[in-house]
Amino acid sequence: MKESGRKQGALSPCAACKLLRRRCAEDCVFAPYFPPDEPHKFASVHKVFGASNVNKMLQELPEHQRRDAVSSMVYEANARVRDPVYGCVGAISSLQQQIHSLQTQLAAAQAEVVHMRMRQFSSSSNTGGAMDMAVDQANMGESLWSC
């Protein structure tokens, strides 16, 4: 079943064919994912990956996976245009650093929570223990005198 983006294919070439200045065929592989009103999407993908590479990659995927593949390629391409040195790999590195920092903070906070729990537990135990000892001593005194 053809994607809805091809409804106007005869009248309006997709963004890819517009940029490549070619006729947008009925079975154009780009048309469902690069509508003519979003020219920037294909522009960045074309700049980073190249039209033929994108074509090849899409042809190698089943149709139901192509939309996600295009989305991820657009994301990567935009990241690379914004940061030509690191692209979206810089984001990965930053996220890993952030995770490491959060894990350290979380470990410290949870250790403190355990510490506070132990303190609270021991302070409530000490209060109860003193009372018990007083009762025991009273009972012992009574039993001694009863003999």
Place this chain on the structure above:
Amino acid sequence: MASSSSYNCPCAACKFLRRKCMPGCIFAPYFPPEEPQKFANVHKIFGASNVTKLLNELLPHQREDAVNSLAYEAEARVRDPVYGCVGAISFLQRQVHRLQKELEAANADLIRYACNEVPTALPAPPGASSIESMAPRQRPVEYNRRMGNEGGYYQAPGMPMPYNLPWNDNPSGDTDGGGGNM
């Protein structure tokens, strides 16, 4: 920085492209002949001419990092043709979100203790929560320590990500929120 002796041994790129590796070959410092797969992946995903254009637009001291990041992305895309390294970003973002929630909960417990209230649940050990994965085969990247600090763009923890992934807000896969549209 790796370099090949162009006269005696063509770089991996020129070997792959079956051409003479000239002195001053732009690929030679970054694609040594003993790492043929690196250029093979980059060529498959980005193409030699796109890589050449990209490297020519960068300063020489930036090119090694650029090539390494391209090689990483290319390898990720070869392994996962649908999501590439964006799958790893999605996974890591969810992990950050989960850790932030856990940290908030732990801090809330501490505040309650400070106010002499007893929280009702024990804190979970770090990393005990199940990790959901959106795409297969994410792996932590072991990368150059210089990565991620260029220009201070991705720094302080707690800073929002500069890019919104198309899947986080819109399940239909709309990419208007993708990287660069800010």
